[in-house]
Amino acid sequence: MKHFTYERASDRTDAITQVAANPQAKFIAGGTNFMDMWKEGVETPERLIDIRKFPGEITVTDGTLRLDATTTNSQVAYHSQVRDRYPVLSEAILAGASPQLRNMATTGGNLMQRNRCSYFHDVSYPCNKRVPNSGCPAIEGINRMHAIFGTSDRCIAAHPSDMCVALAALGAVVQTRKPDGETRNIAFKDFHLLPGDTPHIETALEHGELIEAVEIPPLPWAKRSHYLKVRDRHSYAYALVSAAVALEIEGDKIVNARVAMGGVGTKPWRSPEAENALIGAKNNEESFIAAASAALEGAKPYQYNVFKIELAQSTLVQALLTVNSEQ
Amino acid sequence: MVTEMTSTQDRTNIQAKTGKNIDRVDGRLKVTGEACYSAEFPLEGIAHGYIIQSTIAKGTIEAIDTSQAEQLPGVLAILTHQNAPKLNSLKSKNFGGGYPGENFLPLQDNQVHFDGQHIGIVVAETYEQARLAASLIEINYDEAEPMFDLEQALEQSERYDPGERLQPSWGDIEGGLQQAAVTIEETYTTPLEHHNPMETSATTAEWHDDELTVYDSTQWVMGTRGMIARGLGLPEEKVRVISHFVGGGFGCKGFFWTHPLLAAIAARKVNRPVRLMLTRQQMFSSCGHRPRTVQKITLGADNEGKLTAIRHHTDTETSFVGDHAEPCGNITKMLYACPNMEIKHQIARTNTGTPTPMRGPGETSGTYALEAALDELAVKAGIDPMEFRIINHADRHPQSDKPWSSKHLIECYQRAADAFGWQNRDPRPGSMREGDDLIGWGMATATYPGYRFPTAAKAQILANGKVIVSSATHDLGTGTYTIMTQIAADTLGLPIERVKFELGDSKLPIASVSGGSSTAASVSPAVRSACEAACFKLIEMAIADNESPLHDYQAEEITTEAGRIFVKESPEIGETYEAVLQRHNLPLVEAEISPQDKGSRYKSIAARTKPGIVEDEGGSDEFAIHSFGAHFVEVRINPRRNQVKVSRVVGAFDVGRILNQKTARSQIYGGTIFGIGMALMEETLLDPHSGRVIIHNLADYHVPIQADIPEMETIFVEYPDYHLNPLGARGIGEIATAGIAAAVVNAIYHATGKRVRDLPITPDKLL
Incomplete structure (x- = not known):
């Protein structure tokens, strides 16, 4: 492990000033994702x-x-307002990691989580993410876990967060403060970037810009929401x-819908296609199947992850059926 | 107290504590962190090692530049093939042909045979310094095309010939298939898997002049001592290997790997103790794995469901630097009665590390394929899978025609089936549902050989009333400390608090590898005999002592219980152990028993003690000795999620006498969980271009966690097997892993109608 210095910041301004002053400095909060990569030299x-x-x-x-x-993560997942108003968020958080990790991991850190590409x-x-322009062995390698949306010829790693999938569906806003003191609100869909030609640039944040909070707009009907995850264990x-x-x-019609998917995109993947297919349709399995098929249109699988198209469709249908059956 | 004693003692029926739910005697040490594992010995002046590994699967090291690393603060030494000492060949004929571990010495040349090969070691003041230095070493390779695709290797690569032992056949296989009313022929594949014990392998090495002490996380202190001594050219008595606690092994710590030698040469180089603990990532290329298998099974049965032909061909792999044969067909030749049998194994060399036994080597992979194929044949024949197995029950060993030492498999089927509720099963696939969930019920047979290896033990009865018993065996978390303490305490009639059992030290009386589920069956009789022999010495002293109440009695008239020796017929005539020792002014009396027969693994190692005290019926070449069992599994599958949930497991096992219900159950639970992992999630993947291990951490290599495992019900049909040893116990470390994967896949078929023949069955394979 390379030598490093560590300091506990006194407040946000102090933290931002200190990180902004050194291009190799980083914020650390729970460290649950960062420590793994640090130990491996990533x-x-x-x-x-x-x-x-x-x-x-x-x-x-x-x-x-x-x-x-x-x-x-634990604090958010078990908060009564979150559980009552945004069950999808609570369920997404609890579908991730382990209780011990969730007790350490933070909201901001979850947004900054990096991928699990081997x-x-x-x-x-x-790896083009670690060393720009060095190449991507995943494209023709073991890519079972990789993305089928938002990939480029430089990077196909899937975004790993569960929480962020719920936040994408809920249309969250990320509040940040930049080193020059300016604060800004970043729409969730603009926070994570597609890899394109610059997979090493993963978010809209500038160096030294600190996430202060995540806001979720009022969405009363999100009481009827659900997160469903399929995994190897x-x-x-x-x-x-x-x-x-x-x-x-309303009645037998869907008047509003939110759909986002995890495990399929290089960023948390909201699907306006599925939402459009659902809005105005009847709340039955046929509509859900049509929406799922719209959601997966344009997916680009690789050698070992072709299954994700069908599995994502059936998972989406199951999630919609579950929500639909709730009173 | 005297009146409570039994006047006649059944010495083959030790019952006082043995068999009970005694808590682990080392439990408190473990939960309080006081148990000292191999990387935890606090030696003065300790330095830290870090292994340098190859990042190609085949080729030649052209240059190693250590200059940058050497300049880092704290770096004490860097050893590579350019400056490492020459080591002596490890080859030995003592391992019955196949070589345990890698037939390979580290840092002797510039050749790379597999990804992650140990090609150097950095020693520094701290672990972090060593690891940083290792990351700064520049290595140039001349890469060669590695051979790692199994199919291609079978066509083009060198073969390892395991000998005729693995290619048995009898009868007329083609004739048998022609007689069959139903046949199946299918191919079953298992992936490369890693043991992943909680404790990664570790060695701490310390020299005192020309004597070496090695604290090593090994399942075999004697074997490790022999290998280190041979490699370094030292007499064995100059090397001491200590392994007091092992944090799980499952086979990957059973045989010899390079890290103990690297720690030893590094410690000599820097003239300080060196601690070397492998990282989790390094465990995926440093100490073996279960090799990939492709098993083609052809079965035929007549109208009544009797098997007419069994053909089991296994294609598998070993490395270029070690010989390992995964003997998948070994169970096939003994599990069912069949007049026509053909077993074959083909083993190709690939550029992977050397495979090694992993919990049920052969038995686990082999029962998966055989028991899945039998399920397919039973369905095709329209016969209940359990009934089908009973129809084909082997009443004698099908190959040798020997009688079984003790076999109660049919009772296992019946008792497990009753507990499971198997009679309520609707055999039609997809017929059982609850809500959206498909429910499937599957079953399979489990089996594992009853091994017993030569073992010695020593017992010391102290004048303060305590007893110390010892043997150079091991506790891998399995409960050896506990059950041996129980046996010693029972033999001498003492509370377990008065007995201490010592293990894991090559200075103790010899024991063999703790592998092959052999420890309980091998060490228990030695411990009992040693205790009896020590006690007999006390009896002899008392008889000869005119101050003793036992003076002039015959040894045959005397027995022991509750720390006393006394006259069988008149228990009031006797005295305590301490009384004898104190009168003779002796601090202790001790006895050591040694294995008499080093040849056969089944033969008696009857103790060298006197009649009247020790009754060791021993094992016998007259009998085939195996454990048996039956697994019944329920799975639930939401057909849209395709994720398999194992919701119930019931198993019944015929494993001889149970020495401790609690540790025995834990072994069965652990073995079952291990097999569920194999069925549903475990797989180490190789990069398809470089042949390198690409899955090498516990986030990506999935083993079952709590949420994957249901309540398990374990039934022991307890029939002591006195043909294996006088305690009637057979080992139980591996049997539960055999067969469970097939029970799971058979249940998945019953739930879904889908036959997946390629493990693990992850959600994508059920689409």
């Missing part, structure tokens, strides 16, 4: 600025739920595919 920070002790509050203002960046995690292989495994869905139903 991350090689010179300086770590710890923000974990910053207050982590969950508040509601005018119906908007605000999660401070340093709220823990080639990315092993520094003896080339029943806990503590990344999604093969997952679905975050919410439905507003």
